[in-house]
Amino acid sequence: MSELAVATFGLTKRYRGDVLAVDRVDLHVARGEVYGFIGPNGAGKSTTIRMLLGMIAPTAGHAELFGERVRAEVPGVWRRVGHLVESATAYPELTVRENLEVARRLQGVEDRGAIARSIDQLRLGEYADRRAGTLSLGNLQRLALARALLNEPELLILDEPANALDPAGVVEIRELLRELAQRHGTTVFISSHILAEVDRLATRIGIVHRGRIIEELDSGALERHRDVRLEIGARESAVAEAALRQAGFLPEQRDTEDGFLELREPQAVAEPDQIARILVEAGSPPTHLALARETLEDHFMRLTAEADVATPASAPSTHAGAAA
Amino acid sequence: MNGFAAAFGVELLKARRSRIPWALAVAFSLFPAVGGFFMLILKDPERARQLGLLGAKAQLAAGTADWPTFVAFESQAITIGGAILFAFLFAWLFGREFADRTVRDLVACPTSRSAIVIAKVAVGSVWSLATVAWVLVLTLAIGLAIDALVGLPGWSGVVVLQGLEGAAAAAAMTIALQSFTAFFAGVGRGYIPGLAWAVLAVFLAQILAALGWGAWFPWSVPALVSGAAGPDAEAVSAGGVAIVAVTAFLGLLATLLWWRRADQTG
Numbered sequence: 001m002s003e004l005a006v007a008t009f010g011l012t013k014r015y016r017g018d019v020l021a022v023d024r025v026d027l028h029v030a031r032g033e034v035y036g037f038i039g040p041n042g043a044g045k046s047t048t049i050r051m052l053l054g055m056i057a058p059t060a061g062h063a064e065l066f067g068e069r070v071r072a073e074v075p076g077v078w079r080r081v082g083h084l085v086e087s088a089t090a091y092p093e094l095t096v097r098e099n100l101e102v103a104r105r106l107q108g109v110e111d112r113g114a115i116a117r118s119i120d121q122l123r124l125g126e127y128a129d130r131r132a133g134t135l136s137l138g139n140l141q142r143l144a145l146a147r148a149l150l151n152e153p154e155l156l157i158l159d160e161p162a163n164a165l166d167p168a169g170v171v172e173i174r175e176l177l178r179e180l181a182q183r184h185g186t187t188v189f190i191s192s193h194i195l196a197e198v199d200r201l202a203t204r205i206g207i208v209h210r211g212r213i214i215e216e217l218d219s220g221a222l223e224r225h226r227d228v229r230l231e232i233g234a235r236e237s238a239v240a241e242a243a244l245r246q247a248g249f250l251p252e253q254r255d256t257e258d259g260f261l262e263l264r265e266p267q268a269v270a271e272p273d274q275i276a277r278i279l280v281e282a283g284s285p286p287t288h289l290a291l292a293r294e295t296l297e298d299h300f301m302r303l304t305a306e307a308d309v310a311t312p313a314s315a316p317s318t319h320a321g322a323a324a
Numbered sequence: 325m326n327g328f329a330a331a332f333g334v335e336l337l338k339a340r341r342s343r344i345p346w347a348l349a350v351a352f353s354l355f356p357a358v359g360g361f362f363m364l365i366l367k368d369p370e371r372a373r374q375l376g377l378l379g380a381k382a383q384l385a386a387g388t389a390d391w392p393t394f395v396a397f398e399s400q401a402i403t404i405g406g407a408i409l410f411a412f413l414f415a416w417l418f419g420r421e422f423a424d425r426t427v428r429d430l431v432a433c434p435t436s437r438s439a440i441v442i443a444k445v446a447v448g449s450v451w452s453l454a455t456v457a458w459v460l461v462l463t464l465a466i467g468l469a470i471d472a473l474v475g476l477p478g479w480s481g482v483v484v485l486q487g488l489e490g491a492a493a494a495a496a497m498t499i500a501l502q503s504f505t506a507f508f509a510g511v512g513r514g515y516i517p518g519l520a521w522a523v524l525a526v527f528l529a530q531i532l533a534a535l536g537w538g539a540w541f542p543w544s545v546p547a548l549v550s551g552a553a554g555p556d557a558e559a560v561s562a563g564g565v566a567i568v569a570v571t572a573f574l575g576l577l578a579t580l581l582w583w584r585r586a587d588q589t590g
Contacts, residue, residue, distance in 0.1 A: 050587075050588070050589070053431070053432035054431065054432055055432060055588040055589070056587040056588070056589065057585075072431070072584055072585065073436055073437060073438070073584060076434070078432055078433050079434045081432065085428045089424060089425040089426050089428070089429070090426070091338060091424065091426060093338075093341045093342050093343075094337070094338065094341055098337065101337070102334045102337065102338070103429065105333055105334050105435075106327065106330060106334060106429075106430070106433045106434070106435045106440075107434055107435075108327065108330065108434045108435065147429070
Protein backbone atom coordinates (compact mmCIF):
# COMPACT_ATOMS: atom_id res chain seq x y z
CA MET A 1 0.00 0.00 0.00
CA SER A 2 1.45 3.34 -1.03
CA GLU A 3 2.26 5.72 1.79
CA LEU A 4 1.64 8.57 -0.61
CA ALA A 5 -1.84 9.88 -1.23
CA VAL A 6 -0.72 11.98 -4.18
CA ALA A 7 2.36 11.61 -6.35
CA THR A 8 3.23 13.08 -9.69
CA PHE A 9 6.17 12.15 -11.86
CA GLY A 10 7.35 14.71 -14.40
CA LEU A 11 3.76 15.82 -14.84
CA THR A 12 3.58 18.08 -17.89
CA LYS A 13 0.80 19.69 -19.87
CA ARG A 14 1.41 21.51 -23.10
CA TYR A 15 -1.57 23.01 -24.87
CA ARG A 16 -1.85 23.75 -28.54
CA GLY A 17 0.07 26.84 -29.56
CA ASP A 18 3.06 25.66 -27.51
CA VAL A 19 1.56 26.89 -24.24
CA LEU A 20 3.35 25.10 -21.44
CA ALA A 21 0.88 25.12 -18.54
CA VAL A 22 2.61 22.58 -16.28
CA ASP A 23 6.28 21.73 -16.61
CA ARG A 24 7.70 18.49 -15.15
CA VAL A 25 6.01 18.77 -11.77
CA ASP A 26 6.99 16.19 -9.15
CA LEU A 27 4.74 16.22 -6.11
CA HIS A 28 4.70 13.83 -3.19
CA VAL A 29 1.95 14.21 -0.65
CA ALA A 30 1.95 11.73 2.23
CA ARG A 31 -1.24 10.39 3.76
CA GLY A 32 -2.62 12.69 6.42
CA GLU A 33 -0.77 15.76 5.16
CA VAL A 34 -2.44 19.09 4.48
CA TYR A 35 -0.63 20.22 1.37
CA GLY A 36 -0.98 23.87 0.36
CA PHE A 37 -0.48 24.35 -3.37
CA ILE A 38 0.02 28.02 -4.08
CA GLY A 39 1.04 30.13 -7.01
CA PRO A 40 0.04 33.21 -8.98
CA ASN A 41 -2.78 33.21 -11.53
CA GLY A 42 -1.82 31.18 -14.57
CA ALA A 43 0.93 29.33 -12.68
CA GLY A 44 -0.61 25.96 -13.53
CA LYS A 45 -2.39 25.13 -10.25
CA SER A 46 -5.79 24.32 -11.71
CA THR A 47 -4.28 22.44 -14.65
CA THR A 48 -2.26 20.32 -12.21
CA ILE A 49 -5.36 19.66 -10.10
CA ARG A 50 -7.35 18.68 -13.18
CA MET A 51 -4.61 16.24 -14.15
CA LEU A 52 -4.68 14.78 -10.62
CA LEU A 53 -8.41 14.21 -11.12
CA GLY A 54 -8.08 12.68 -14.59
CA MET A 55 -10.01 15.56 -16.15
CA ILE A 56 -7.07 16.48 -18.35
CA ALA A 57 -4.59 14.01 -19.84
CA PRO A 58 -0.96 14.97 -19.26
CA THR A 59 1.27 15.57 -22.28
CA ALA A 60 4.09 13.80 -20.43
CA GLY A 61 4.59 12.19 -17.03
CA HIS A 62 1.79 10.86 -14.90
CA ALA A 63 -0.02 11.21 -11.59
CA GLU A 64 -0.84 8.59 -8.98
CA LEU A 65 -3.43 8.63 -6.22
CA PHE A 66 -2.84 6.07 -3.46
CA GLY A 67 -0.32 4.41 -5.78
CA GLU A 68 -2.86 3.97 -8.56
CA ARG A 69 -2.11 5.64 -11.86
CA VAL A 70 -4.70 8.29 -12.73
CA ARG A 71 -6.50 7.76 -16.02
CA ALA A 72 -9.75 9.14 -17.38
CA GLU A 73 -11.58 5.98 -16.35
CA VAL A 74 -10.33 4.39 -13.16
CA PRO A 75 -13.60 4.37 -11.21
CA GLY A 76 -12.12 2.54 -8.20
CA VAL A 77 -9.90 5.31 -6.87
CA TRP A 78 -12.58 8.01 -7.00
CA ARG A 79 -14.47 6.35 -4.16
CA ARG A 80 -11.65 7.56 -1.92
CA VAL A 81 -11.44 11.08 -3.30
CA GLY A 82 -13.56 14.21 -2.83
CA HIS A 83 -12.93 17.27 -4.93
CA LEU A 84 -13.91 20.82 -5.65
CA VAL A 85 -12.42 22.33 -8.78
CA GLU A 86 -12.47 26.12 -9.13
CA SER A 87 -15.87 27.81 -8.85
CA ALA A 88 -18.71 25.87 -7.27
CA THR A 89 -21.38 24.53 -9.57
CA ALA A 90 -24.65 22.69 -9.07
CA TYR A 91 -27.76 21.76 -11.02
CA PRO A 92 -29.81 24.94 -10.62
CA GLU A 93 -33.22 23.27 -10.96
CA LEU A 94 -32.47 20.76 -8.19
CA THR A 95 -32.64 21.53 -4.49
CA VAL A 96 -29.57 21.34 -2.25
CA ARG A 97 -30.75 17.93 -1.03
CA GLU A 98 -31.36 16.69 -4.58
CA ASN A 99 -27.94 17.88 -5.72
CA LEU A 100 -26.42 15.87 -2.90
CA GLU A 101 -28.61 12.91 -3.84
CA VAL A 102 -27.18 13.12 -7.38
CA ALA A 103 -23.66 13.10 -5.92
CA ARG A 104 -24.51 10.24 -3.53
CA ARG A 105 -25.71 8.03 -6.36
CA LEU A 106 -22.84 8.85 -8.71
CA GLN A 107 -20.27 8.37 -5.95
CA GLY A 108 -21.80 5.02 -5.07
CA VAL A 109 -22.46 5.98 -1.44
CA GLU A 110 -24.93 3.42 -0.10
CA ASP A 111 -25.72 5.24 3.15
CA ARG A 112 -28.57 7.69 2.52
CA GLY A 113 -27.80 9.31 5.88
CA ALA A 114 -24.64 10.75 4.34
CA ILE A 115 -26.71 13.54 2.79
CA ALA A 116 -28.12 14.72 6.13
CA ARG A 117 -24.65 14.56 7.71
CA SER A 118 -23.14 16.61 4.90
CA ILE A 119 -25.92 19.19 5.17
CA ASP A 120 -25.29 19.49 8.93
CA GLN A 121 -21.52 19.59 8.50
CA LEU A 122 -21.71 22.54 6.10
CA ARG A 123 -24.63 24.22 7.95
CA LEU A 124 -26.93 24.02 4.95
CA GLY A 125 -30.03 22.84 6.86
CA GLU A 126 -31.88 26.11 6.29
CA TYR A 127 -31.37 25.80 2.54
CA ALA A 128 -31.75 22.02 2.12
CA ASP A 129 -34.99 22.26 0.15
CA ARG A 130 -34.11 25.38 -1.74
CA ARG A 131 -33.17 25.20 -5.41
CA ALA A 132 -29.47 25.56 -6.00
CA GLY A 133 -30.14 28.24 -8.64
CA THR A 134 -31.41 30.55 -5.90
CA LEU A 135 -28.45 30.13 -3.52
CA SER A 136 -25.94 32.85 -2.79
CA LEU A 137 -22.40 32.22 -4.05
CA GLY A 138 -21.26 31.45 -0.51
CA ASN A 139 -23.95 28.84 0.02
CA LEU A 140 -23.27 27.38 -3.42
CA GLN A 141 -19.66 26.99 -2.31
CA ARG A 142 -20.88 25.24 0.85
CA LEU A 143 -22.97 22.90 -1.30
CA ALA A 144 -19.92 22.09 -3.43
CA LEU A 145 -17.91 21.37 -0.27
CA ALA A 146 -20.74 19.22 1.11
CA ARG A 147 -20.64 17.24 -2.13
CA ALA A 148 -16.88 16.83 -1.85
CA LEU A 149 -17.24 15.47 1.70
CA LEU A 150 -20.25 13.25 1.02
CA ASN A 151 -18.26 10.03 0.54
CA GLU A 152 -16.07 10.71 3.59
CA PRO A 153 -13.01 10.80 1.33
CA GLU A 154 -9.51 9.80 2.37
CA LEU A 155 -8.21 12.51 0.03
CA LEU A 156 -9.73 15.93 -0.50
CA ILE A 157 -8.54 17.90 -3.51
CA LEU A 158 -9.78 21.45 -3.19
CA ASP A 159 -9.15 24.26 -5.64
CA GLU A 160 -9.96 27.59 -4.01
CA PRO A 161 -12.38 26.20 -1.40
CA ALA A 162 -12.76 29.58 0.31
CA ASN A 163 -14.08 31.29 -2.84
CA ALA A 164 -17.11 33.47 -2.14
CA LEU A 165 -17.19 32.60 1.57
CA ASP A 166 -17.56 35.39 4.10
CA PRO A 167 -14.79 35.77 6.73
CA ALA A 168 -16.68 33.60 9.25
CA GLY A 169 -17.19 30.98 6.56
CA VAL A 170 -13.48 31.00 5.75
CA VAL A 171 -12.63 30.32 9.39
CA GLU A 172 -15.33 27.65 9.63
CA ILE A 173 -14.03 25.79 6.58
CA ARG A 174 -10.47 26.05 7.86
CA GLU A 175 -11.50 24.48 11.16
CA LEU A 176 -13.50 21.80 9.37
CA LEU A 177 -10.52 20.85 7.19
CA ARG A 178 -8.20 20.91 10.19
CA GLU A 179 -10.54 18.58 12.06
CA LEU A 180 -10.81 16.22 9.10
CA ALA A 181 -7.04 16.06 8.84
CA GLN A 182 -6.35 15.73 12.56
CA ARG A 183 -9.21 13.48 13.67
CA HIS A 184 -9.89 11.41 10.60
CA GLY A 185 -6.47 11.45 8.95
CA THR A 186 -7.90 12.90 5.75
CA THR A 187 -5.24 14.07 3.31
CA VAL A 188 -6.02 17.56 2.06
CA PHE A 189 -4.54 18.98 -1.12
CA ILE A 190 -5.58 22.60 -1.20
CA SER A 191 -4.93 25.43 -3.60
CA SER A 192 -5.91 28.90 -2.47
CA HIS A 193 -5.26 32.55 -3.12
CA ILE A 194 -5.84 33.28 0.55
CA LEU A 195 -2.27 32.60 1.61
CA ALA A 196 -2.93 33.40 5.25
CA GLU A 197 -5.38 30.50 5.31
CA VAL A 198 -2.90 28.14 3.68
CA ASP A 199 -0.27 29.34 6.15
CA ARG A 200 -2.54 28.50 9.09
CA LEU A 201 -3.68 25.15 7.77
CA ALA A 202 -0.99 23.49 5.67
CA THR A 203 1.59 21.11 7.05
CA ARG A 204 3.49 21.36 3.78
CA ILE A 205 3.50 23.91 1.02
CA GLY A 206 4.42 23.77 -2.66
CA ILE A 207 4.90 26.98 -4.55
CA VAL A 208 4.27 26.76 -8.27
CA HIS A 209 5.34 29.45 -10.67
CA ARG A 210 5.15 29.39 -14.47
CA GLY A 211 4.20 25.72 -14.40
CA ARG A 212 7.09 24.59 -12.19
CA ILE A 213 7.47 23.89 -8.50
CA ILE A 214 9.95 26.50 -7.29
CA GLU A 215 9.86 25.55 -3.63
CA GLU A 216 8.41 22.80 -1.52
CA LEU A 217 8.77 22.92 2.24
CA ASP A 218 7.06 21.72 5.38
CA SER A 219 5.67 24.14 7.93
CA GLY A 220 8.75 23.77 10.15
CA ALA A 221 11.07 24.62 7.30
CA LEU A 222 8.85 27.53 6.40
CA GLU A 223 9.31 28.85 9.91
CA ARG A 224 13.07 28.58 9.50
CA HIS A 225 12.96 30.18 6.04
CA ARG A 226 10.90 33.12 7.20
CA ASP A 227 12.63 36.42 7.12
CA VAL A 228 12.47 37.80 10.70
CA ARG A 229 13.59 41.35 11.43
CA LEU A 230 13.52 43.93 14.17
CA GLU A 231 11.84 47.17 13.18
CA ILE A 232 13.11 50.28 14.93
CA GLY A 233 11.62 53.75 14.92
CA ALA A 234 13.39 56.75 16.48
CA ARG A 235 12.95 60.53 16.42
CA GLU A 236 16.60 61.00 15.43
CA SER A 237 16.99 58.23 12.91
CA ALA A 238 20.56 59.20 11.97
CA VAL A 239 21.66 59.18 15.64
CA ALA A 240 20.02 55.78 16.20
CA GLU A 241 21.65 54.35 13.05
CA ALA A 242 25.11 55.60 14.10
CA ALA A 243 24.72 54.14 17.60
CA LEU A 244 23.68 50.75 16.24
CA ARG A 245 26.61 50.70 13.80
CA GLN A 246 28.96 51.58 16.61
CA ALA A 247 27.55 48.60 18.55
CA GLY A 248 28.39 46.31 15.64
CA PHE A 249 24.97 46.02 13.98
CA LEU A 250 24.14 46.67 10.32
CA PRO A 251 20.87 48.61 10.28
CA GLU A 252 19.06 49.05 6.98
CA GLN A 253 16.90 52.07 6.27
CA ARG A 254 13.51 50.88 5.14
CA ASP A 255 12.32 52.48 1.93
CA THR A 256 8.92 53.43 3.33
CA GLU A 257 7.30 56.57 4.72
CA ASP A 258 7.72 55.45 8.34
CA GLY A 259 11.52 55.66 7.94
CA PHE A 260 12.03 52.65 10.22
CA LEU A 261 15.38 50.96 10.52
CA GLU A 262 15.59 47.20 10.29
CA LEU A 263 17.98 44.76 11.92
CA ARG A 264 18.23 41.12 10.78
CA GLU A 265 21.11 39.95 13.00
CA PRO A 266 20.00 36.97 15.12
CA GLN A 267 21.27 38.74 18.25
CA ALA A 268 19.04 41.76 17.56
CA VAL A 269 16.03 39.54 16.85
CA ALA A 270 16.67 37.48 20.00
CA GLU A 271 17.35 40.45 22.34
CA PRO A 272 15.40 43.54 21.32
CA ASP A 273 15.75 44.86 24.91
CA GLN A 274 19.52 45.21 24.33
CA ILE A 275 18.83 47.27 21.22
CA ALA A 276 16.50 49.49 23.25
CA ARG A 277 19.23 49.99 25.85
CA ILE A 278 21.81 50.98 23.18
CA LEU A 279 19.41 53.55 21.73
CA VAL A 280 18.51 55.01 25.11
CA GLU A 281 22.18 55.35 26.08
CA ALA A 282 22.84 57.09 22.72
CA GLY A 283 20.12 59.65 23.56
CA SER A 284 17.74 58.41 20.86
CA PRO A 285 15.20 56.20 22.61
CA PRO A 286 13.05 54.03 20.30
CA THR A 287 9.53 55.21 19.43
CA HIS A 288 8.80 51.86 17.78
CA LEU A 289 10.40 48.50 18.41
CA ALA A 290 8.76 45.41 16.95
CA LEU A 291 9.62 42.00 15.61
CA ALA A 292 8.26 41.56 12.07
CA ARG A 293 7.90 38.05 10.76
CA GLU A 294 7.63 37.41 7.05
CA THR A 295 4.19 36.07 6.19
CA LEU A 296 3.65 33.30 3.66
CA GLU A 297 2.44 36.03 1.33
CA ASP A 298 5.71 37.98 1.75
CA HIS A 299 7.68 34.75 1.30
CA PHE A 300 5.67 33.88 -1.79
CA MET A 301 6.09 37.35 -3.31
CA ARG A 302 9.83 37.27 -2.64
CA LEU A 303 10.25 33.81 -4.17
CA THR A 304 8.23 34.49 -7.29
CA ALA A 305 10.04 37.80 -7.80
CA GLU A 306 13.38 35.99 -7.49
CA ALA A 307 12.18 33.32 -9.94
CA ASP A 308 11.16 36.03 -12.40
CA VAL A 309 14.63 37.54 -12.20
CA ALA A 310 16.33 34.13 -12.56
CA THR A 311 14.22 33.01 -15.55
CA PRO A 312 12.69 35.95 -17.37
CA ALA A 313 9.36 35.42 -19.13
CA SER A 314 11.06 35.33 -22.54
CA ALA A 315 11.48 31.56 -22.29
CA PRO A 316 10.95 29.54 -25.51
CA SER A 317 7.50 28.34 -24.41
CA THR A 318 4.71 30.48 -23.14
CA HIS A 319 3.76 29.54 -19.60
CA ALA A 320 0.12 29.80 -18.70
CA GLY A 321 -2.35 27.82 -16.66
CA ALA A 322 -5.24 27.23 -19.02
CA ALA A 323 -7.81 27.01 -16.32
CA ALA A 324 -5.85 28.59 -13.53
CA MET B 325 -21.38 -1.16 -16.97
CA ASN B 326 -20.09 0.59 -13.91
CA GLY B 327 -22.93 2.57 -12.30
CA PHE B 328 -25.44 2.61 -15.17
CA ALA B 329 -28.44 2.23 -12.84
CA ALA B 330 -27.20 5.12 -10.68
CA ALA B 331 -26.51 7.31 -13.70
CA PHE B 332 -29.91 6.51 -15.23
CA GLY B 333 -31.67 7.47 -11.98
CA VAL B 334 -29.70 10.70 -11.81
CA GLU B 335 -30.45 11.66 -15.41
CA LEU B 336 -34.14 10.87 -14.91
CA LEU B 337 -34.24 13.05 -11.78
CA LYS B 338 -32.58 15.94 -13.66
CA ALA B 339 -35.00 15.53 -16.59
CA ARG B 340 -38.05 15.44 -14.30
CA ARG B 341 -36.98 18.58 -12.50
CA SER B 342 -36.11 20.58 -15.61
CA ARG B 343 -38.56 22.50 -17.77
CA ILE B 344 -36.94 21.50 -21.08
CA PRO B 345 -38.19 17.87 -21.34
CA TRP B 346 -41.69 18.94 -20.25
CA ALA B 347 -41.66 21.79 -22.77
CA LEU B 348 -40.81 19.18 -25.42
CA ALA B 349 -43.83 17.09 -24.38
CA VAL B 350 -46.10 20.15 -24.45
CA ALA B 351 -44.76 21.25 -27.87
CA PHE B 352 -45.41 17.76 -29.25
CA SER B 353 -48.91 17.77 -27.80
CA LEU B 354 -49.70 20.79 -29.96
CA PHE B 355 -49.37 18.67 -33.13
CA PRO B 356 -52.57 16.62 -32.70
CA ALA B 357 -54.38 19.71 -31.40
CA VAL B 358 -53.40 21.69 -34.51
CA GLY B 359 -54.18 18.70 -36.74
CA GLY B 360 -57.62 18.37 -35.16
CA PHE B 361 -58.20 22.11 -35.56
CA PHE B 362 -57.38 21.82 -39.30
CA MET B 363 -59.79 18.90 -39.65
CA LEU B 364 -62.57 21.01 -38.12
CA ILE B 365 -61.84 23.85 -40.54
CA LEU B 366 -61.60 21.54 -43.56
CA LYS B 367 -64.83 19.88 -42.56
CA ASP B 368 -66.74 23.12 -42.97
CA PRO B 369 -64.56 26.02 -44.25
CA GLU B 370 -67.52 28.41 -44.63
CA ARG B 371 -68.57 28.00 -41.02
CA ALA B 372 -64.92 28.39 -39.94
CA ARG B 373 -64.82 31.72 -41.87
CA GLN B 374 -68.03 32.86 -40.18
CA LEU B 375 -66.57 32.01 -36.78
CA GLY B 376 -63.37 33.90 -37.65
CA LEU B 377 -61.20 30.78 -37.49
CA LEU B 378 -60.15 31.18 -41.13
CA GLY B 379 -59.32 34.41 -42.96
CA ALA B 380 -61.72 35.40 -45.72
CA LYS B 381 -59.25 34.66 -48.49
CA ALA B 382 -57.29 31.88 -46.82
CA GLN B 383 -57.22 28.44 -48.36
CA LEU B 384 -56.07 25.32 -46.58
CA ALA B 385 -53.99 22.99 -48.71
CA ALA B 386 -54.03 20.16 -46.15
CA GLY B 387 -56.54 18.16 -48.22
CA THR B 388 -59.83 16.81 -47.06
CA ALA B 389 -61.16 16.24 -43.58
CA ASP B 390 -60.82 12.49 -43.16
CA TRP B 391 -58.91 9.97 -41.09
CA PRO B 392 -56.12 9.24 -43.65
CA THR B 393 -55.38 13.00 -44.03
CA PHE B 394 -55.43 13.54 -40.26
CA VAL B 395 -53.09 10.61 -39.58
CA ALA B 396 -50.74 11.60 -42.44
CA PHE B 397 -50.58 15.17 -41.05
CA GLU B 398 -49.66 13.87 -37.59
CA SER B 399 -47.08 11.53 -39.03
CA GLN B 400 -45.40 14.38 -40.91
CA ALA B 401 -45.54 16.67 -37.91
CA ILE B 402 -43.94 14.05 -35.66
CA THR B 403 -41.18 13.28 -38.18
CA ILE B 404 -40.23 16.80 -39.18
CA GLY B 405 -40.99 18.46 -35.84
CA GLY B 406 -39.32 15.59 -34.02
CA ALA B 407 -36.05 16.11 -35.86
CA ILE B 408 -35.78 19.51 -34.14
CA LEU B 409 -37.61 18.86 -30.86
CA PHE B 410 -35.72 15.65 -30.08
CA ALA B 411 -32.52 17.52 -30.89
CA PHE B 412 -33.47 20.13 -28.24
CA LEU B 413 -33.78 17.36 -25.66
CA PHE B 414 -30.48 15.66 -26.53
CA ALA B 415 -28.63 18.96 -26.88
CA TRP B 416 -29.92 19.86 -23.42
CA LEU B 417 -29.05 16.47 -21.88
CA PHE B 418 -25.43 16.70 -23.02
CA GLY B 419 -24.82 20.42 -23.54
CA ARG B 420 -26.17 21.50 -20.14
CA GLU B 421 -23.25 19.85 -18.35
CA PHE B 422 -20.95 22.30 -20.10
CA ALA B 423 -23.28 25.31 -19.95
CA ASP B 424 -23.80 24.78 -16.18
CA ARG B 425 -20.16 23.65 -15.76
CA THR B 426 -21.34 20.54 -13.95
CA VAL B 427 -19.30 18.25 -16.20
CA ARG B 428 -16.41 18.35 -13.71
CA ASP B 429 -18.57 16.50 -11.17
CA LEU B 430 -19.29 13.74 -13.67
CA VAL B 431 -15.74 12.91 -14.72
CA ALA B 432 -13.77 12.20 -11.54
CA CYS B 433 -16.35 9.92 -10.00
CA PRO B 434 -16.84 6.19 -9.42
CA THR B 435 -19.61 6.05 -12.02
CA SER B 436 -17.85 5.60 -15.35
CA ARG B 437 -18.12 8.20 -18.07
CA SER B 438 -19.48 5.55 -20.44
CA ALA B 439 -22.29 4.76 -17.98
CA ILE B 440 -23.17 8.46 -17.82
CA VAL B 441 -23.26 8.81 -21.63
CA ILE B 442 -25.37 5.65 -22.06
CA ALA B 443 -27.69 6.82 -19.28
CA LYS B 444 -28.18 10.18 -20.97
CA VAL B 445 -28.95 8.50 -24.29
CA ALA B 446 -31.31 6.07 -22.55
CA VAL B 447 -33.20 8.81 -20.71
CA GLY B 448 -33.40 10.93 -23.89
CA SER B 449 -34.69 7.96 -25.88
CA VAL B 450 -37.19 6.79 -23.26
CA TRP B 451 -38.50 10.32 -22.75
CA SER B 452 -38.78 10.91 -26.51
CA LEU B 453 -40.49 7.57 -27.15
CA ALA B 454 -42.90 8.15 -24.28
CA THR B 455 -43.71 11.58 -25.73
CA VAL B 456 -44.34 10.06 -29.16
CA ALA B 457 -46.55 7.35 -27.62
CA TRP B 458 -48.49 10.06 -25.77
CA VAL B 459 -48.91 12.07 -28.99
CA LEU B 460 -50.11 9.03 -30.92
CA VAL B 461 -52.71 8.28 -28.23
CA LEU B 462 -53.70 11.97 -28.24
CA THR B 463 -54.02 11.87 -32.05
CA LEU B 464 -56.33 8.90 -31.80
CA ALA B 465 -58.37 10.52 -29.03
CA ILE B 466 -58.74 13.85 -30.85
CA GLY B 467 -59.62 12.05 -34.10
CA LEU B 468 -62.31 10.04 -32.34
CA ALA B 469 -63.64 13.17 -30.64
CA ILE B 470 -63.90 15.03 -33.96
CA ASP B 471 -65.50 11.96 -35.53
CA ALA B 472 -68.07 11.89 -32.77
CA LEU B 473 -68.73 15.66 -32.95
CA VAL B 474 -68.83 16.44 -36.65
CA GLY B 475 -67.92 13.17 -38.34
CA LEU B 476 -64.52 12.29 -39.73
CA PRO B 477 -64.92 9.88 -42.63
CA GLY B 478 -62.48 7.24 -43.85
CA TRP B 479 -61.93 5.34 -40.61
CA SER B 480 -60.15 2.11 -41.22
CA GLY B 481 -58.40 0.35 -38.42
CA VAL B 482 -55.73 -0.92 -40.79
CA VAL B 483 -55.05 2.48 -42.45
CA VAL B 484 -54.95 4.37 -39.16
CA LEU B 485 -52.77 1.77 -37.52
CA GLN B 486 -50.36 1.73 -40.47
CA GLY B 487 -50.14 5.52 -40.37
CA LEU B 488 -49.42 5.55 -36.67
CA GLU B 489 -46.90 2.72 -37.02
CA GLY B 490 -45.08 4.67 -39.76
CA ALA B 491 -44.96 7.71 -37.50
CA ALA B 492 -43.64 5.63 -34.60
CA ALA B 493 -40.96 3.99 -36.79
CA ALA B 494 -39.87 7.35 -38.20
CA ALA B 495 -39.75 8.83 -34.69
CA ALA B 496 -37.66 5.91 -33.43
CA MET B 497 -35.14 6.46 -36.25
CA THR B 498 -35.04 10.21 -35.63
CA ILE B 499 -34.43 9.57 -31.92
CA ALA B 500 -31.63 7.07 -32.69
CA LEU B 501 -29.91 9.62 -34.92
CA GLN B 502 -29.78 12.10 -32.02
CA SER B 503 -26.54 10.38 -31.03
CA PHE B 504 -24.93 12.91 -33.39
CA THR B 505 -26.63 15.80 -31.60
CA ALA B 506 -25.17 14.38 -28.38
CA PHE B 507 -21.74 14.14 -29.98
CA PHE B 508 -21.72 17.73 -31.22
CA ALA B 509 -23.11 19.06 -27.92
CA GLY B 510 -20.08 17.40 -26.25
CA VAL B 511 -17.43 18.42 -28.75
CA GLY B 512 -18.83 21.96 -28.93
CA ARG B 513 -19.26 22.02 -25.12
CA GLY B 514 -22.78 23.44 -25.10
CA TYR B 515 -26.30 23.32 -26.51
CA ILE B 516 -25.74 25.40 -29.63
CA PRO B 517 -23.39 23.09 -31.59
CA GLY B 518 -25.79 20.17 -31.05
CA LEU B 519 -28.76 22.21 -32.24
CA ALA B 520 -26.77 23.66 -35.15
CA TRP B 521 -25.98 20.12 -36.26
CA ALA B 522 -29.69 19.15 -36.05
CA VAL B 523 -30.71 22.10 -38.24
CA LEU B 524 -27.96 21.31 -40.74
CA ALA B 525 -29.04 17.64 -40.84
CA VAL B 526 -32.68 18.63 -41.57
CA PHE B 527 -31.48 20.98 -44.31
CA LEU B 528 -29.26 18.32 -45.91
CA ALA B 529 -32.05 15.76 -45.61
CA GLN B 530 -34.36 18.02 -47.63
CA ILE B 531 -31.76 18.68 -50.32
CA LEU B 532 -30.73 15.05 -50.72
CA ALA B 533 -34.34 13.82 -50.70
CA ALA B 534 -35.14 16.34 -53.43
CA LEU B 535 -32.16 15.06 -55.46
CA GLY B 536 -33.39 11.48 -55.15
CA TRP B 537 -30.67 10.28 -52.75
CA GLY B 538 -32.83 10.42 -49.67
CA ALA B 539 -33.18 6.67 -49.25
CA TRP B 540 -29.41 6.49 -48.65
CA PHE B 541 -28.96 9.56 -46.47
CA PRO B 542 -29.73 8.58 -42.86
CA TRP B 543 -31.38 11.86 -41.91
CA SER B 544 -33.76 11.68 -44.94
CA VAL B 545 -34.87 8.11 -44.28
CA PRO B 546 -37.35 8.82 -41.41
CA ALA B 547 -39.32 11.30 -43.56
CA LEU B 548 -39.49 8.74 -46.35
CA VAL B 549 -40.65 6.02 -43.94
CA SER B 550 -43.38 8.21 -42.44
CA GLY B 551 -44.57 9.52 -45.78
CA ALA B 552 -43.63 13.07 -44.81
CA ALA B 553 -41.64 13.38 -48.05
CA GLY B 554 -44.86 13.01 -50.07
CA PRO B 555 -46.56 10.19 -51.94
CA ASP B 556 -44.10 10.37 -54.86
CA ALA B 557 -41.02 9.97 -52.68
CA GLU B 558 -38.69 7.05 -53.22
CA ALA B 559 -39.24 3.87 -51.20
CA VAL B 560 -36.90 2.94 -48.37
CA SER B 561 -35.21 -0.42 -48.57
CA ALA B 562 -33.97 -2.54 -45.69
CA GLY B 563 -30.52 -1.21 -46.62
CA GLY B 564 -31.70 2.34 -45.96
CA VAL B 565 -32.97 1.35 -42.52
CA ALA B 566 -29.68 -0.44 -41.83
CA ILE B 567 -27.79 2.74 -42.76
CA VAL B 568 -29.79 4.61 -40.12
CA ALA B 569 -28.98 1.96 -37.51
CA VAL B 570 -25.26 1.93 -38.33
CA THR B 571 -25.07 5.73 -38.41
CA ALA B 572 -26.84 6.00 -35.05
CA PHE B 573 -24.44 3.45 -33.58
CA LEU B 574 -21.41 5.30 -34.97
CA GLY B 575 -22.73 8.52 -33.41
CA LEU B 576 -23.04 6.78 -30.05
CA LEU B 577 -19.57 5.30 -30.36
CA ALA B 578 -18.07 8.69 -31.25
CA THR B 579 -19.85 10.26 -28.25
CA LEU B 580 -18.55 7.54 -25.91
CA LEU B 581 -14.99 7.87 -27.19
CA TRP B 582 -15.04 11.65 -26.95
CA TRP B 583 -16.31 11.59 -23.34
CA ARG B 584 -13.69 9.02 -22.40
CA ARG B 585 -10.74 10.75 -23.99
CA ALA B 586 -11.34 14.49 -24.24
CA ASP B 587 -9.85 16.90 -21.74
CA GLN B 588 -12.61 18.28 -19.53
CA THR B 589 -11.63 21.86 -18.94
CA GLY B 590 -15.17 23.23 -18.40
